[in-house]
Amino acid sequence: DLVSLDEVPPHLIDAFRAVEDRRFESHVGIDPRRIAGALVANLRAGGIAQGGSTLTQQLVKNFFLTPERTLQRKATEAVMALLVESRYDKRAILETYLNEIYLGRRGPTAIHGVGEASYFLFGKRAADLTVAEAALVAAIIQSPNRLSPHRHPDEATERRALVLQLMNKQGRIDDETLAAATASLASSPGRW
Numbered sequence: 001d002l003v004s005l006d007e008v009p010p011h012l013i014d015a016f017r018a019v020e021d022r023r024f025e026s027h028v029g030i031d032p033r034r035i036a037g038a039l040v041a042n043l044r045a046g047g048i049a050q051g052g053s054t055l056t057q058q059l060v061k062n063f064f065l066t067p068e069r070t071l072q073r074k075a076t077e078a079v080m081a082l083l084v085e086s087r088y089d090k091r092a093i094l095e096t097y098l099n100e101i102y103l104g105r106r107g108p109t110a111i112h113g114v115g116e117a118s119y120f121l122f123g124k125r126a127a128d129l130t131v132a133e134a135a136l137v138a139a140i141i142q143s144p145n146r147l148s149p150h151r152h153p154d155e156a157t158e159r160r161a162l163v164l165q166l167m168n169k170q171g172r173i174d175d176e177t178l179a180a181a182t183a184s185l186a187s188s189p190g191r192w
Helices: 010-020 032-045 055-064 071-087 090-100 114-122 131-142 153-169 175-187
Strands: 102-106 109-112
Touching: 010 055, 010 090, 010 131, 010 153, 055 071, 055 090, 090 114, 102 114, 102 131, 109 114, 114 131, 131 153, 131 175, 153 175
Parallel strands: none
Antiparallel strands: 102 109
16 A cells, blocks of 8 residues: 555654654765664664664665665665655655555565555555554654564563653654643553
8 A cells, every 4th residue: 555745644753763863864875863863872882773764774675675784775775765866855764764665564464664564554545643652653753573563562562652752852743742642642652
């Protein structure tokens, strides 16, 4: 179920940007600040604890590259992201990302894109997602199978709360919207 940017609520885009690429509008395909932050976090953790990829890099990886974690693959991804950003506008990149991103499985079938994920998780169109529901869709990108609300509801709920907090901290939702989204979660725990 493909969606256009005009069909999705702004809070869905804001949820993705808050958790996956907060400087999407201002970078050129790679985000040196994010890469440096991820490097520091990974050195402190003694392994890979945080990624530094932008939405554009994730899109390039999903379309053209393998998921292997090597420096050569990451370098190729960065160069390709720069090329994509030089040839396409941000709206086209974001719309393609929202339609391509892997968001879990339904039996043997992979779920790609926010349109399909919205139907799978909530039985509704992406255009009709609430702030709390949009936060869940964005939350599971980090690890769609490990954060599946159907198999791991506690982990998914915790990650969704983080996305809502990030949206608030970054000024994407106000305190009232955060409180309403949090209250809606409390009144219907485990409802996806």
